Amino acid sequence: xxxxxxxxxxxxxxxxxxxxxxxxxxxxxxxxxxxxxxxxxxxxxxxxxxxxxxxxxxxxxxxxxxxxxxxxxxxxxxxxxxxxxxxxxxxxxxxxxxxxxxxxxxxxxxxxxxxxxxxxxxxxxxxxxxxxxxxxxxxxxxxxxxxxxxxxxxxxxxxxxxxxxxxxxxxxxxxxxxxxxxxxxxxxxxxxxxxxxxxxxxxxxxxxxxxxxxxxxxxxxxxxxxxxxxxxxxxxxxxxxxxxxxxxxxxxxxxxxxxxxxxxxxxxxxxxxxxxxxxxxxxxxxxxxxxxxxxxxxxxxxxxxxxxxxxxxxxxxxxxxxxxxxxxxxxxxxxxxxxxxxxxxxxxxxxxxxxxxxxxxxxxxxxxxxxxxxxxxxxxxxxxxxxxxxxxxxxxxxxxxxxxxxxxxxxxxxxxxxxxxxxxxxxxxxxxxxxxxxxxxxxxxxxxxxxxxxxxxxxxxxxxxxxxxxxxxxxxxxxxxxxxxxxxxxxxxxxxxxxxxxxxxxxxxxxxxxxxxxxxxxxxxxxxxxxxxxxxxxxxxxxxxxxxxxxxxxxxxxxxxxxxxxxxxxxxxxxxxxxxxxxxxxxxxxxxxxxxxxxxxxxxxxxxxxxxxxxxxxxxxxxxxxxxxxxxxxxxxxxxxxxxxxxxxxxxxxxxxxxxxxxxxxxxxxxxxxxxxxxxxxxxxxxxxxxxxxxxxxxxxxxxxxxxxxxxxxxxxxxxxxxxxxxxxxxxxxxxxxxxxxxxxxxxxxxxxxxxxxxxxxxxxxxxxxxxxxxxxxxxxxxxxxxxxxxxxxxxxxxxxxxxxxxxxxxxxxxxxxxxxxxxxxxxxxxxxxxxxxxxxxxxxxxxxxxxxxxxxxxxxxxxxxxxx
Numbered sequence: 001x002x003x004x005x006x007x008x009x010x011x012x013x014x015x016x017x018x019x020x021x022x023x024x025x026x027x028x029x030x031x032x033x034x035x036x037x038x039x040x041x042x043x044x045x046x047x048x049x050x051x052x053x054x055x056x057x058x059x060x061x062x063x064x065x066x067x068x069x070x071x072x073x074x075x076x077x078x079x080x081x082x083x084x085x086x087x088x089x090x091x092x093x094x095x096x097x098x099x100x101x102x103x104x105x106x107x108x109x110x111x112x113x114x115x116x117x118x119x120x121x122x123x124x125x126x127x128x129x130x131x132x133x134x135x136x137x138x139x140x141x142x143x144x145x146x147x148x149x150x151x152x153x154x155x156x157x158x159x160x161x162x163x164x165x166x167x168x169x170x171x172x173x174x175x176x177x178x179x180x181x182x183x184x185x186x187x188x189x190x191x192x193x194x195x196x197x198x199x200x201x202x203x204x205x206x207x208x209x210x211x212x213x214x215x216x217x218x219x220x221x222x223x224x225x226x227x228x229x230x231x232x233x234x235x236x237x238x239x240x241x242x243x244x245x246x247x248x249x250x251x252x253x254x255x256x257x258x259x260x261x262x263x264x265x266x267x268x269x270x271x272x273x274x275x276x277x278x279x280x281x282x283x284x285x286x287x288x289x290x291x292x293x294x295x296x297x298x299x300x301x302x303x304x305x306x307x308x309x310x311x312x313x314x315x316x317x318x319x320x321x322x323x324x325x326x327x328x329x330x331x332x333x334x335x336x337x338x339x340x341x342x343x344x345x346x347x348x349x350x351x352x353x354x355x356x357x358x359x360x361x362x363x364x365x366x367x368x369x370x371x372x373x374x375x376x377x378x379x380x381x382x383x384x385x386x387x388x389x390x391x392x393x394x395x396x397x398x399x400x401x402x403x404x405x406x407x408x409x410x411x412x413x414x415x416x417x418x419x420x421x422x423x424x425x426x427x428x429x430x431x432x433x434x435x436x437x438x439x440x441x442x443x444x445x446x447x448x449x450x451x452x453x454x455x456x457x458x459x460x461x462x463x464x465x466x467x468x469x470x471x472x473x474x475x476x477x478x479x480x481x482x483x484x485x486x487x488x489x490x491x492x493x494x495x496x497x498x499x500x501x502x503x504x505x506x507x508x509x510x511x512x513x514x515x516x517x518x519x520x521x522x523x524x525x526x527x528x529x530x531x532x533x534x535x536x537x538x539x540x541x542x543x544x545x546x547x548x549x550x551x552x553x554x555x556x557x558x559x560x561x562x563x564x565x566x567x568x569x570x571x572x573x574x575x576x577x578x579x580x581x582x583x584x585x586x587x588x589x590x591x592x593x594x595x596x597x598x599x600x601x602x603x604x605x606x607x608x609x610x611x612x613x614x615x616x617x618x619x620x621x622x623x624x625x626x627x628x629x630x631x632x633x634x635x636x637x638x639x640x641x642x643x644x645x646x647x648x649x650x651x652x653x654x655x656x657x658x659x660x661x662x663x664x665x666x667x668x669x670x671x672x673x674x675x676x677x678x679x680x681x682x683x684x685x686x687x688x689x690x691x692x693x694x695x696x697x698x699x700x701x702x703x704x705x706x707x708x709x710x711x712x713x714x715x716x717x718x719x720x721x722x723x724x725x726x727x728x729x730x731x732x733x734x735x736x737x738x739x740x741x742x743x744x745x746x747x748x749x750x751x752x753x754x755x756x757x758x759x760x761x762x763x764x765x766x767x768x769x770x771x772x773x774x775x776x777x778x779x780x781x782x783x784x785x786x787x788x789x790x791x792x793x794x795x796x797x798x799x800x801x802x803x804x805x806x807x808x809x810x811x812x813x814x815x816x817x818x819x820x821x822x823x824x825x826x827x828x829x830x831x832x833x834x835x836x837x838x839x840x841x842x843x844x845x846x847x848x849x850x851x852x853x854x855x856x857x858x859x860x861x862x863x864x865x866x867x868x869x
Contacts, residue, residue: 068200103194112196124177129172129200137189191280256394259278287338287342297358298359342366368397372401454524455529478533479532479573498566513552554604572603575599633658634656636692638655638709638861640652641653642850651710708742711742718760742793744773745772772793773791794824796814
């Protein structure tokens with residue numbers, strides 16, 4: 001009977017890493033920052049130089065009234081064209097309603113025509129005002145009664161605040177009107193809806209209207225800021241990141257109205273007009289926030305959650321496309337998507353109006369937002385007049401909705417507070433449970449949770465107490481390779497029970513076989529590192545006797561384990577390390593034994609420092625790959641591919657080189673295969689593509705404008721879901737046509753998964769990249785599969801040239817390969833041409849290309865002169 005203490009099986013709570021939890025908590029605000037950064041970057045990249053020769057005035061003089069005729073018309077044509085052809089007298093102008101409502105989304109410049117009548121015989125000073133601070137570009141021109149054309153300063157949302165004539169949010173032009181009838185032409189360009197609420201007024205009237213409008217909108221904005229701060233405090237209090245979407249919605253509403261009212265350029269960012277371009281980002285972000293907030297505030301089904309996510313994705317696509325002016329993705333389309341999303345949420349809330357109290361808050365909120373959005377849309381298409389109320393309808397509706405939702409979240413906070421108060425009883429129970437756990441704390445620290453045997457810290461502590469100089473010992477690490485397989489086949493409970501029974505038998509066997517030489521670890525002869533790896537230690541004596549004992553234990557481990565109806569082998573392997581020979585402390589000896597146990601060719605392996613050094617080098621290399629890519633330790637050299645007959649360089653192949661600070665020059669074949677195994681080869685491929693494209697200008701200077709650059713890609717790259725997008729992005733970022741980039745794929749990589757490779761290669765070819773099959777003849781591809789790939793180039797493996805001048809049969813084989821490439825209409829490149837005799841012999845084949853040391857060794861690209869970039 002085994003005299004071991006009873007084993008104990010515990011459970012482990014699986015939680016997300018702290019970094020993941022932090023990301024989940026702040027994801028709404030991360031998306032907000034990324035969206036704003038994206039929109040601002042797009043605005044900065046697409047903005048054009050601005051000519052600002054105007055001086056901003058700080059006062060407005062009083063002006064007598066001037067009659068503005070109600071017959072306003074517009075023409076979808078640039079102002080320059082209207083003036084050049086004097087089209088203000090033609091009949092082609094379209095009528096506009098008397099309230100000068102919007103004309104929708106024309107997506108082109110629109111010129112408005114107004115008629116002003118000035119009575120009297122003297123010129124009159126007045127102010128032309130457009131109360132639409134959100135318009136991107138306004139270019140007015142006066143046609144005086146005598147036919148004189150006077151161009152007024154250009155203003156708009158895209159220009160700095162200093163470009164204004166008057167320091168107010170509205171667009172105001174002080175003008176001198178001659179007696180008689182004056183024609184006012186105004187060209188309007190806007191990324192959103194086009195409208196022109198124009199008035200001619202005196203200075204005091206302008207100031208009073210502006211002051212009143214700013215006052216009441218500032219009050220509403222203040223309420224929103226208060227709601228935002230309250231919501232942020234609630235998110236921090238409840239630690240529910242989904243509620244943070246309400247903060248994103250509130251921020252989007254505040255920002256949108258700052259832009260719509262011109263308060264951004266007036267107060268907050270007067271010299272950064274690009275910030276006003278974020279309106280196309282903030283509006284979709286409001287819809288995303290509303291859709292993402294809904295399932296975090298209300299209980300919804302999976303189908304409803306998917307539909308909400310679909311609206312979020314649609315808004316996200318619009319967010320990405322809007323700053324880039326993608327056709328068919330303007331604000332008009334977004335209004336339809338937003339209205340559909342709001343209507344869906346409103347219908348959902350009505351269906352839960354009675355069953356869920358929070359649905360009432362949500363229904364009222366969405367109703368307010370919908371009313372505001374519909375009012376704004378009707379104003380945009382000209383069905384409602386342009387007034388301060390209709391102009392701010394969306395702002396007021398969204399503001400009311402945000403305040404209603406914030407009050408609902410506040411109620412949620414109160415209920416959460418009640419739940420937390422009622423959890424005191426659970427806290428007391430937890431304290432009792434913690435007290436019981438602390439009683440077993442010492443045992444938990446010293447034993448493995450599954451096997452109940454001493455764990456790794458106890459093993460290292462026991463070995464550290466032994467002076468290996470005085471008492472040499474050998475540490476044996478037993479690796480049960482089939483445990484994971486058994487766990488999958490039988491389930492973890494059955495597998496763990498069988499493991500505990502097996503270790504009990506092993507513990508008894510070691511005590512019986514090794515006797516006093518077995519080093520006891522907290523009363524046991526064997527310790528558990530994890531469920532696969534276990535260890536025991538033996539005091540050394542005679543080397544032959546030690547070897548015999550370990551071989552005896554290894555033989556016992558190789559026998560089938562029988563327990564109940566089960567009989568199987570654990571596929572055990574033993575790694576042995578000697579102390580102090582293989583390490584001066586317990587951790588290093590244990591590491592050495594672990595290295596030895598990984599030898600899959602033997603069931604009993606003694607630690608070999610040379611093999612360990614090689615394994616160490618491989619591990620260090622893989623850890624250093626990404627750092628080497630960022631430093632100057634890796635670089636590219638380029639070997640030319642030439643026309644064999646005339647020696648003209650048609651393309652170059654990019655070859656990666658690595659000078660490791662510890663191991664020196666590392667040939668590619670010593671680390672690239674391992675990089676493919678561990679999964680980091682994709683990062684290497686992207687770096688090589690990016691660096692080759694970066695060197696392309698220098699390569700053109702060396703070899704001509706029609707040069708191509710070849711990059712090797714692996715089977716991992718072909719299977720990577722983002723490779724197509726990443727390859728295209730690299731070429732676009734460097735302004736290089738994909739036709740100048742040759743992607744070389746080895747025959748083995750193409751045949752690893754032919755279907756995946758075929759689809760990826762076809763997509764790359766459709767993008768414009770040229771495709772080359774590398775090392776042809778070294779693999780085992782079928783001609784049927786080869787013909788199905790959209791290839792442009794066939795590279796014959798260097799092995800075809802071995803003794804080709806000595807054996808006619810080899811010449812026939814090479815000719816057959818060349819004829820195959822010609823039959824497939826491919827450019828054929830022969831690799832490994834290193835001497836003149838072979839190069840001269842290959843000249844008999846017209847159109848053949850070659851690559852090898854005969855024409856040039858790989859060299860770095862010579863930096864292009866500044867005037868050649």
